[in-house]
């Protein structure tokens with residue numbers, strides 16, 4: 277009998293937390309106890325896990341007694357407040373928020389990129405930002421062979437990345453549009469339906485947003501390379517699930533489009549969908565509900581001798597968050 281683990285989920289009712297439950301089921305994670313934790317609003321309600329109803333508990337400082345692993349996805353401020361209590365209670369926390377990602381001593385991990393860092397943890401392992409995950413899964417195999425020096429990326433990010441209230445806001449705005457009612461917004465500063473917002477997270481003094489700077493800082497931390505340059509523009513689009521990204525990279529060693537395609541065809545976590553003649557390319561609708569990052573439109577950049585352009589898409593609630601966290605847990609329990 278393999279050991280069974282007692283798992284807590286902070287934010288179990290949320291857009292990512294609810295998928296964490298599904299991924300634990302799908303991947304048959306050895307769960308002895310599942311403890312869903314959320315706000316007082318959800319306390320006492322029931323969730324289904326492996327066909328059985330489990331009661332949601334209110335998240336408090338005392339929620340973690342006896343837990344082996346906590347998956348945290350209730351927001352950065354909630355993680356800052358409660359994760360230290362989970363660690364103190366003896367759990368290992370895989371934190372999906374930005375709360376601890378850049379702290380020295382906290383490994384930041386994508387299993388396809390730097391799985392070995394998992395075992396350096398001191399109680400907390402951080403799950404990267406969803407856009408960084410979708411970008412680095414396909415770029416790591418190219419980096420290993422040709423050393424990426426610079427990345428220019430524009431993201432096309434789904435509203436579910438903001439949380440369940442944003443999903444409802446987009447649905448409501450579409451209904452309001454169709455019925456000719458005034459379009460209301462609360463979650464975003466402007467209407468998101470039939471619009472595009474060049475603004476994710478808060479603006480910094482350098483003109484970039486926090487989301488854009490995460491893509492630089494997290495890439496450097498996971499590749500253990502402070503010389504790599506990343507310039508990101510993060511865009512919110514009226515898509516429910518799956519982030520897409522336009523990537524331009526410059527490599528030390530020249531890579532042809534065909535070499536890149538071959539590397540990606542054998543890369544873990546990647547599916548090459550690159551047949552423009554037959555109109556086959558990655559699209560968010562096709563990537564939603566599964567775990568691979570699709571890569572296509574792979575071409576040599578006509579503006580740079582060592583440049584390559586590609587287009588990627590992946591389900592940011594799954595591989596960009598919940599699946600990545602559960603994969604980390606799987607490696608953690610398997611051991612080195």
Ligand code: A2P
Nearest residue numbers: 287288289290291314315317318335350439440
């Ligand atoms: P609840 O559903 O009870 O509000 P999302 O990312 O989809 O917005 O979800 C956020 C998650 O974080 C939900 O599970 C939500 O629970 C939880 N959450 C939000 N605020 C708190 C809080 N103060 N304490 C505990 N959980 C919280």
